[in-house]
Amino acid sequence: MNLTSNAIKYNRPNGLITLHATLIDPQHVRVSITDTGRGIPEKDLVRIFEKFFRVADSEGYATGTGLGLSIVKQIVEAHGSQIDVKSQVDVGTTFSFILKAAPAE
Numbered sequence: 001m002n003l004t005s006n007a008i009k010y011n012r013p014n015g016l017i018t019l020h021a022t023l024i025d026p027q028h029v030r031v032s033i034t035d036t037g038r039g040i041p042e043k044d045l046v047r048i049f050e051k052f053f054r055v056a057d058s059e060g061y062a063t064g065t066g067l068g069l070s071i072v073k074q075i076v077e078a079h080g081s082q083i084d085v086k087s088q089v090d091v092g093t094t095f096s097f098i099l100k101a102a103p104a105e
Helices: 002-009 068-078
Strands: 017-025 028-035 083-088 092-100
Touching: 002 017, 002 028, 002 068, 068 083, 068 092
Parallel strands: none
Antiparallel strands: 017 028, 028 092, 083 092
C-alpha cells in the first residue's frame, strides 16, 4: 500500500503507475510498482530506507514522516526477501521485491 501511495504522491500530472506481479517460478512472485514521476536523485537512493529520511526537494511536494519506506523494507525482509529500487530523476522510479507464492489449490 505504501509503495502504491508513494507512486501516486510523487508522480507527475497525467503520469502512469504500473503494478506488475510476475510468477518467477512455482514458489516465487516478483512484485514491481513503477511510476513516471519525479524520480529520486542517485545520491539519495542509499538513504531512502532510513527512518525519517526524506529527499530534500520533496518537502512541500508531498507530506509524510519519512517512515513509510523503512517500514516497507522491514515487512519485505520479514518475508525473507529484499526490496530493490531503480530510479532516474524526471523519468520515474521502480520498487520491486520477491515474495513466496501462495500454494496452488
